[in-house]
Amino acid sequence: MKTRHALLQRGYMQRHPDGKFELLRYVPANVADNVAHELNRVFSVSRTAKKIGISRPALDELTKHGLIDLHFKHCGAVPGYHSDEIWRFTRAITANWQPYFQNEPAKRWVSFQAAAKRSKCSIWQVIRLVIDHGLPVTNPDRKKKLLHDYIVCPKAIDRVFQSAEKSGVTRVKAGNLLGCKINKIENLIKRGQLVEIPEYARRTRAKFRTVERDSVLALLKQNVR
Numbered sequence: 699m700k701t702r703h704a705l706l707q708r709g710y711m712q713r714h715p716d717g718k719f720e721l722l723r724y725v726p727a728n729v730a731d732n733v734a735h736e737l738n739r740v741f742s743v744s745r746t747a748k749k750i751g752i753s754r755p756a757l758d759e760l761t762k763h764g765l766i767d768l769h770f771k772h773c774g775a776v777p778g779y780h781s782d783e784i785w786r787f788t789r790a791i792t793a794n795w796q797p798y799f800q801n802e803p804a805k806r807w808v809s810f811q812a813a814a815k816r817s818k819c820s821i822w823q824v825i826r827l828v829i830d831h832g833l834p835v836t837n838p839d840r841k842k843k844l845l846h847d848y849i850v851c852p853k854a855i856d857r858v859f860q861s862a863e864k865s866g867v868t869r870v871k872a873g874n875l876l877g878c879k880i881n882k883i884e885n886l887i888k889r890g891q892l893v894e895i896p897e898y899a900r901r902t903r904a905k906f907r908t909v910e911r912d913s914v915l916a917l918l919k920q921n922v923r
Contacts, residue, residue: 739781740769746779750788751844752821759822760787765829790829791848798836807836807849816852817859819900824850827858859900866895866908875914883909891917 741749747757760766766787769780798804810828814821828835833854837847867875869883872892876883886892893910 740778741781741784743777743779746784749784751846756821759820760825763822763826765822765825788843788845791825791845792835793829794832794834796834796836798838798840801836803851804836804849807851809846809849811846813850813852813855817855817900819859823900824855827855831858833858862895863900863908865911867911867914869907869909872909872914876917886917 743754743757747754750757752760757766761768766779767783769778769783770776796804808816810821810824814824817824827833828850833850835848835850837843838849839847869880873880873883876886883892887894887909891913893913895908895910
C-alpha cells in the first residue's frame with residue numbers, strides 16, 4: 699500500500715473515487731529503487747510515536763498543529779513519518795539543550811507533561827513554545843532521549859504565556875470591544891479579519907480563546923460591527 703502512495707505522490711499512479719489505484723506509466727528501475735529506499739525510512743504512526751516517546755493522540759495533536767509533518771500529503775494517504783522529519787522535529791526541541799550536571803536551576807525543571815498541567819494547556823502547546831521561543835531543555839539522564847525524558851522550566855513556559863496573553867484579548871472581550879456577539883467574532887476570524895492565537899489559548903473553554911489585540915484595534919478603526 700505504501701508503494702502505491704509513493705508512486706501516486708510521484709505522478710506514476712492515480713487513485714479513483716472508489717479507492718482503486720491505476721498505474722499511469724512505466725516505472726523506471728531507478729525510480730522503483732528510490733521508492734524502496736524511501737519507504738524503508740517511512741515509519742507508521744505507532745512506531746513514530748514510540749520512537750519520539752509520546753502517545754498516538756499526542757502525535758496526532760503535534761501533526762494537526764504543524765509541529766511535525768506526515769510524509770504523504772495527498773488525500774487518503776497512508777499516514778507515516780519520514781526519518782528525516784522525525785530527526786528535524788527532535789532537533790528543533792533540543793536546539794537549546796543545556797547540560798543537567800551542575801545546573802542548579804534545572805533541578806526544579808519538570809517534564810513537558812507536568813509543565814502543561816501547571817500552565818493549564820496541552821503538551822503540544824508546551825512543545826510549540828519550546829521550539830518557537832528557543833526555551834532551554836535538558837535530560838537528567840543523557841542516555842535517555844525520548845520526549846518524556848526531557849524537562850523544561852515551567853516558569854519560562856508561564857512567562858511566555860503571560861507575555862502573549864497581554865498582547866491578545868479573549869473572544870468575549872473582543873466582542874465587547876467591537877460591540878458584537880461571539881458568532882460574529884467567529885466569522886471575523888474565519889475571514890481573516892481577526893487573527894486567532896491558538897497556541898496561547900490555555901484553557902479549552904471557548905470563551906478563553908485568544909485573538910491578537912492589534913487585529914481588534916484595526917477593526918475598531920474601521921468601525922466594524
